[in-house]
Amino acid sequence: MSLKSNLHNLKEKYKGTKMAPAFNALHTFLYTPNDTTHNGTHIKAADDLKRTMNTVIMAMLPCLIFGMFNAGYQHNLAVGDIQAVTSGFFSSEFWTLDNFMIGFWKIIPLVIVSYGVGLGVEFLFAIIKKHEVEEGYLVTGMLVPLIVPIDIPLWMLAIAVIFGVVIGKEVFGGTGMNILNPALTIRAFLFFAYPTWMSGDKVWVEGAVERTNQIAAGANLDAISGETILGSLAQGKEIAYSVSDMFLGFIPGSIGETSTLLIILGGLFLIFTKIGSWRIMLSSVLGAITMGLIFNQVVSAGIITESSKFYALMSTPFWHHLIIGGFAFGVVFMATDPVTASQTNIGKWYYGFFIGFISILIRVFNPAYPEGVMLAILLMNVFAPTIDHYVIQGNIKQRLKRLKVKTA
Structure with missing residues (x-):
């Protein structure tokens, strides 16, 4: 008897019991359900929530794989075992088995914990509330490992x-x-509950925290440092990375956020499959550019001088903000969340614009937290229903005006 048949039999056997949602979830996740409707209107479509979630995961897989290579690359670069990449995206110094294996063994446990704990909670609530297990966590479970530091416990x-x-x-x-x-809620909890593990120059490079502890215990070792670009700029330090490094992703950072190139490709895939909103992505970029240009003009006008703690980030070219930090990843994979984003087309423009605008604002004016896209998205999540409300009310007023003109 096949696995599908066994799962179907278990589902039928435990139907009506507390464990029914668990068996049903396994059955429907792995296979197409045997159940069909017998009356009423039928709408046949190839997409459902599970397929939608899997499509988003497919868009993130290149970022995950690249993150594994980059984790090993940053470690080996920090300890001096390899030289920095000099020959572009397909550099032989980067795409090595050693780099991949270091990243693989660090990141896979994060993925397992994310999915294991998250789905465990989902199953528990499904059993308690006696409803079907929802597939919504499939994407969240992949997002979480990609937006945390490599050495997070x-x-x-x-x-x-x-x-x-x-x-x-x-x-x-x-x-x-x-x-x-939910993914950003998880990251926000980590940042405010364990800030030392979400910032600084140690948590972004594999082994840096352990090396620091060994040195503190008296070991004669060289320290490993891996400050992110935003962290360095917030402290007024010089940046040792080229624009190419920033765009391609050969920089320290959260696992999935470093390669803007792969994030753009993932965004185009989501737009092509009509899962991600191009309006939100584009308006977020426009908002970030607007805020970046304002800051650049403030510096050019001499209002802010080099003595200011805000000078380094304010003077950063506006387009650099698009390729450093988690801005691109947040805009493509989290701002476009169809549940928490604005639903109206006009509302999406406002929603996205303010995400980009506020992200750069937080980056510059909060040196203790130079990455602002997380808070910007969470803030606009709260205001998304309000934006949609006023957009809808505006449409209603316009229609009423047209109706009055016709009946006059």
Whole structure:
């Protein structure tokens, strides 16, 4: 008897019991359900929530794989085992088995914990509330490992995932009812609960934290440092990375955020499959450019001088903000979340523009937290329903005016 048949039999056997959602989830995740409707209107379509989630995961896989190579590359570069990349995206110094294996063994546990704990909470709530297990966490489970530092302790990640799923989603009613992006809720919890593990110059390079502890214990070793570009700019330090390094992703940072090139390709894939909103992506970029240009003009006018702690980030060319930090990743994969984003087409323009605008604003004026896209998206998640409300009310008023003109 096949696995599909066994799962179907188990689903039927435990139908009506507390464990029914668990068996049903496994069956429908792996196979197409045997159940069909027998009356009423039928709409046949190839897409459903599971396929939509899997499509988004496919768009993120290149970032995940690149992140594995980059984790090993940053480690080997920091300890002096290899030279920096000099020959472009397909450089032989980067795409090595050693780099990949270092990253693989560090990142896979993060993925396992993210999915294991998150889906465990989903299953628990499905059993308690006696409803079907929802597929919404499939994307969140992949997003979480991509937006955290490489050396984040697994127990911290587990606690954050529990918090994010319960407080960020389940208390609102589950998938489709939440007002905040669950993945960003998880990252926000980590940042405010364990700030030393989400910032600084140690957590972004594999082994840097362990090396620091060994040195503190008396070991005669060289320290490993891996400050992010935004962290360095916030402290007024010189940047040692080229524009090419920033765009291609050969820089320290969260696992999935470094390669703007692959993020753009993932965004184009989401637009092509009509899952990601191009309006939100484009308007977010326009908002960031607008804020960046304003800051550049402030510096050019001499209002801010080099003595100011804001000078380094304000004087950064506006387009650099698009290729450093987590801006691109956040805009493509999290700002476009169809549940927490604005639903109206006009509303998406306002929603995205303010995400980009506020992201750069936070970067510049909060040196302790130079990455602002997370807070910007969460803030606009809260305002998205309000934006849609006023857009809809505006449309209603325009229609009423047209109606009055016709009847006059």
